[in-house]
Amino acid sequence: xxTPTLEEARAALAHVIDPxxxxxxxxxxxxxxxxxxxxxxxxxxxxxxxxxAVEERVRAAVEKAVPxxxxxxxxxxxxxxxxxxxxxxxxxxxxxxxxxxxxVGKSTTSVNLTLALQDMGSRVGLLDADIYGPxxxxxxxxxxxxxxxxxxxxxxxxxxxxxMMSIGFLLESDTQAVVWRGPMxxxxxxxxxxxxxxxxxxxxxxxxPPGTGDVALTMAQRLKVSGxxxxxxxxxxxLADVYKSVSMCRKLNLPLxxxxxxxxxxxxxxxxxxELFGAGGGKKVAEFSDAPLLAQIPIESEVRRWGDxxxxxxxxxxxxDVSKGFAKxxxxxxxxxxxxxxxxxxxxxxxxxxxxxxxxxxx
Numbered sequence: 001x002x003t004p005t006l007e008e009a010r011a012a013l014a015h016v017i018d019p020x021x022x023x024x025x026x027x028x029x030x031x032x033x034x035x036x037x038x039x040x041x042x043x044x045x046x047x048x049x050x051x052x053a054v055e056e057r058v059r060a061a062v063e064k065a066v067p068x069x070x071x072x073x074x075x076x077x078x079x080x081x082x083x084x085x086x087x088x089x090x091x092x093x094x095x096x097x098x099x100x101x102x103x104v105g106k107s108t109t110s111v112n113l114t115l116a117l118q119d120m121g122s123r124v125g126l127l128d129a130d131i132y133g134p135x136x137x138x139x140x141x142x143x144x145x146x147x148x149x150x151x152x153x154x155x156x157x158x159x160x161x162x163x164m165m166s167i168g169f170l171l172e173s174d175t176q177a178v179v180w181r182g183p184m185x186x187x188x189x190x191x192x193x194x195x196x197x198x199x200x201x202x203x204x205x206x207x208x209p210p211g212t213g214d215v216a217l218t219m220a221q222r223l224k225v226s227g228x229x230x231x232x233x234x235x236x237x238x239l240a241d242v243y244k245s246v247s248m249c250r251k252l253n254l255p256l257x258x259x260x261x262x263x264x265x266x267x268x269x270x271x272x273x274x275e276l277f278g279a280g281g282g283k284k285v286a287e288f289s290d291a292p293l294l295a296q297i298p299i300e301s302e303v304r305r306w307g308d309x310x311x312x313x314x315x316x317x318x319x320x321d322v323s324k325g326f327a328k329x330x331x332x333x334x335x336x337x338x339x340x341x342x343x344x345x346x347x348x349x350x351x352x353x354x355x356x357x358x359x360x361x362x363x
Contacts, residue, residue, distance in 0.1 A: 003039050004066065010034060012065040013043070019057040020049055020335050021342050021350060030350045031062070042070045048338035048350060050075045050120035050202075051331035077122065077202045077334075078341035078351035080224050087193040091125070091201045093226040093337055096219060096254070100241035102210035105262040106231045107135040108307055109297070110207035112323070113229070113260075115314040116330035118162055122202040125156065128166030129219065130209040131188055137168035141310020145169055146196075153197040160315060163199070165192050189218050210241075212248040220252040226337050227257035229329075230289060234261060234281035246289045256291035257336045260329055264296035267321070292336060295329035297322055 004012070010026070013034065018025045025031035025045065033044040045062065047054050055073050062071050079092040088094070097110040110126065118124045128136035137143065140162070146154045146169055156163040167188060198204065209215050219225065228249050232242040249256055261282025266274045276299065286293040298321050306316040314323045341351040 003036070003041060003068070006034060006036055006041075009041050009066050009069070013062065016061045016065050018047075018350070019054055019061075020047065020338050021347075023347075025058075025062075028348065028350045037070075040070055041066060041068065042072070045071055045073045046076050046350065047073060048076060048078050048341070049331070049334040050077065050117075050122050051334055052120070053331060054335065075121070078338055080226050080341075081344075082224055086224060087190075087222060088198055088204065091198055091204045093203045094219075094223050095203055095205050095257070095333070095337075096208055096216070096225055096228045097205060097231060098208040098216060098228055098245055098249075099210060099231040099238075100212060100243070100245035100248075101232065101238045104231050104233045104238055104242075105297075106210070107139060107207050108303060108312075109229070109231050109260055109262060109326075110205055111136065111139045111307075111312045112314045112326040113330055113333070114162055114203075114205045115160060115312055116323075116326045117203050117205070117334070118160065119314070119318075119327070120330065120334070122334075123200060124161075125163040125198050125201045125204040126165075127192055127204060127206045128164070128168065129189060129192070129206050129215050131167050131215070133209065134166045134168035136164060136166045136207060138310060139307045139312060140164060142169070152195075154191075154195050156196050156198065163201070165196050189215065190222070193222060212245055216245075216248065217252070220254055225254055227255035227340060229257055229294070229333065230259045230285060230291070231262055232259060232281055232285050233263045233277050234275065234279055235277040236281070238277075239281050239284060242285050243288060246285065249289075255340055256289040257333060257340070258292045258294035258329070259286040259289060260294050261285075261296045263299045266299045292332060294332045294336075295325045297325040297329075 014026055016025050018030050030046045035042050045058050047058055077092055082089045097106055099106050114124050114126045128134045140159050142157050142159050148154050156165045232238050259282050266276055282293050300322050303313045303322055306313050314326055345351045
């Protein structure tokens with residue numbers, strides 16, 4: 001079969017739709033640099049989500065439109081708009097993980113969602129903003145105290161390639177209580193943002209404490225937040241408090257990126273599904289939030305065991321149903337973030353990413 005001309009190729013590719021933005025790729029600029037190199041047609045695709053499935057969909061659509069084309073795909077994670085007063089200008093996206101209810105597995109979600117994002121090749125950080133009940137050090141299996149090499153910036157601790165900060169790293173023992181009033185709490189959060197050397201990150205996940213109090217307000221006021229992931233369990237007693245957090249986000253103009261229903265169900269050894277805490281809670285919160293249901297995470301005892309041992313399930317058993325659920329949530333989350341950037345930019349051209357050096361994964 002003869003190689004099509006550039007005009008023929010361009011006409012065929014004009015119908016290829018961007019899987020994230022749902023618009024023609026040539027029109028919005030995510031397919032470019034179409035050229036003829038000898039007898040080979042070449043082009044470059046830019047995708048705004050590091051999810052492998054997005055790249056696969058782009059390749060399949062482009063190669064179907066123009067068989068034999070040589071396609072280079074790069075991942076360009078778009079960035080939030082930052083002001084001169086932003087304490088972490090080199091962080092492209094800030095994700096708050098919150099819930100009005102305690103005990104729904106918010107820290108477990110934060111840890112495993114962070115690692116699922118890191119598995120995509122993204123540069124990711126994790127900030128434990130639960131000053132009174134820090135869980136990240138235990139779940140990530142990290143001990144030790146942060147240091148400052150230059151006397152100005154604190155170096156975050158790292159594991160699994162993830163930069164981390166928590167008040168738990170600064171306490172003398174696991175049983176030491178933090179007995180602070182509001183001003184000291186605000187001071188600690190301010191220091192965790194301004195004085196920690198986070199470097200260039202594509203996503204910073206911030207694990208918030210339960211409720212709608214000081215910490216959520218501080219983060220909303222000090223940062224341009226990319227959005228919120230709301231965590232719930234299915235039962236009505238959890239939903240009542242989660243709805244309050246959704247209402248708070250609306251008052252503070254915090255975008256709702258999606259909902260994760262944790263402890264959704266249990267699969268027994270015979271393969272029978274048991275909905276121990278009822279059903280439909282995550283869907284109800286998603287509908288109330290006008291946001292997607294990112295994933296329904298099942299209950300597995302291994303999640304508790306590995307979390308207690310400092311080895312999150314996404315690392316300990318990546319093929320488990322729970323790990324696959326968090327991977328699905330991370331995929332959907334990166335797409336939701338990219339779509340919000342696209343809409344904020346006017347919905348005509350794909351956001352190119354200003355500010356921090358952007359992630360590029362060229363395949």
